[in-house]
Amino acid sequence: xxxxxxxxxxxxxxxxxxxxxxxxxxxxxxxxxxxxxxxxxxxxxxxxxxxxxxxxxxxxxxxxxxxxxxxxxxxxxxxxxxxxxxxxxxxxxxxxxxxxxxxxxxxxxxxxxxxxxxxxxxxxxxxxxxxxxxxxxxxxxxxxxxxxxxxxxxxxxxxxxxxxxxxxx
Amino acid sequence: xxxxxxxxxxxxxxxxxxxxxxxxxxxxxxxxxxxxxxxxxxxxxxxxxxxxxxxxxxxxxxxxxxxxxxxxxxxxxxxxxxxxxxxxxxxxxxxxxxxxxxxxxxxxxxxxxxxxxxxxxxxxxxxxxxxxxxxxxxxxxxxxxxxxxxxxxxxxxxx
Numbered sequence: 146x147x148x149x150x151x152x153x154x155x156x157x158x159x160x161x162x163x164x165x166x167x168x169x170x171x172x173x174x175x176x177x178x179x180x181x182x183x184x185x186x187x188x189x190x191x192x193x194x195x196x197x198x199x200x201x202x203x204x205x206x207x208x209x210x211x212x213x214x215x216x217x218x219x220x221x222x223x224x225x226x227x228x229x230x231x232x233x234x235x236x237x238x239x240x241x242x243x244x245x246x247x248x249x250x251x252x253x254x255x256x257x258x259x260x261x262x263x264x265x266x267x268x269x270x271x272x273x274x275x276x277x278x279x280x281x282x283x284x285x286x287x288x289x290x291x292x293x294x295x296x297x298x299x300x301x302x303x304x305x306x307x308x309x310x311x312x313x314x
Numbered sequence: 315x316x317x318x319x320x321x322x323x324x325x326x327x328x329x330x331x332x333x334x335x336x337x338x339x340x341x342x343x344x345x346x347x348x349x350x351x352x353x354x355x356x357x358x359x360x361x362x363x364x365x366x367x368x369x370x371x372x373x374x375x376x377x378x379x380x381x382x383x384x385x386x387x388x389x390x391x392x393x394x395x396x397x398x399x400x401x402x403x404x405x406x407x408x409x410x411x412x413x414x415x416x417x418x419x420x421x422x423x424x425x426x427x428x429x430x431x432x433x434x435x436x437x438x439x440x441x442x443x444x445x446x447x448x449x450x451x452x453x454x455x456x457x458x459x460x461x462x463x464x465x466x467x468x469x470x471x472x473x
């Protein structure tokens with residue numbers, strides 16, 4: 146069965162068996178002394194294959210990591226600001242890498258502008274215990290970017306309207 | 315007691331809980347007895363680690379424990395999109411946008427662009443169709459902001 150490759154293989158370098166493993170672990174890993182054995186039983190696959198595939202998916206970057214996701218609000222991180230920056234496109238890769246390396250930035254991306262309403266092309270999510278702490282961290286980003294910044298803003302989330310996460314069918 | 319440990323105590327976390335929350339954000343082995351291996355690192359035992367982890371999940375301190383997948387490498391489409399919705403229409407539009415199963419997250423933000431959502435689709439091509447459909451149903455323009463390049467994803471919330 147694992148010899149038959151799914152069409153998904155080329156697009157995402159995952160096959161049908163990988164996909165079954167992904168679907169089975171979307172809700173989390175079993176809280177059992179041998180979680181990969183329990184997973185293998187449920188999928189009716191050899192445990193060595195399940196472990197090898199998980200390792201391969203991780204090595205290939207399909208799995209970013211295996212671990213815990215805290216509810217950051219519950220941990221006291223109530224300030225969550227999306228800082229957005231207008232920097233020259235020519236410098237954005239260098240600047241983005243430097244901002245992404247800051248320990249308080251969780252996501253850092255180059256995204257398209259929508260002129261004239263939206264001049265910002267560099268996005269950096271900044272977390273802190275309150276808005277004042279976020280603004281102090283944003284000031285550090287501004288300092289780091291220096292003269293490259295033409296304009297910036299910080300958008301705080303005022304309400305979560307939906308949070309279900311991504312799910313494969 | 316420092317500020318971090320005072321905050322952790324306030325939400326009911328003891329020293330072992332904190333070490334578990336911090337350690338499990340760094341990754342988890344693919345091995346025969348992974349909980350036993352991590353427990354040994356933390357100076358506790360397998361059964362205690364599993365019980366504590368279950369309690370942290372039940373209490374909502376951790377929202378999830380397991381593999382985190384890179385959406386695009388699964389072959390799907392992913393984008394961030396925003397709308398500038400009039401306050402009088404905000405609840406109606408939020409309901410209409412949230413009704414799309416492709417909307418994974420939706421946040422109200424303080425800005426003229428006041429509604430920001432993440433779309434996740436089975437294929438990259440579906441993104442444009444879902445955006446057109448959201449525009450049709452809500453009557454508002456959707457600003458699509460797919461990432462051009464990712465510089466960093468990941469964050470450790472230390473307690």
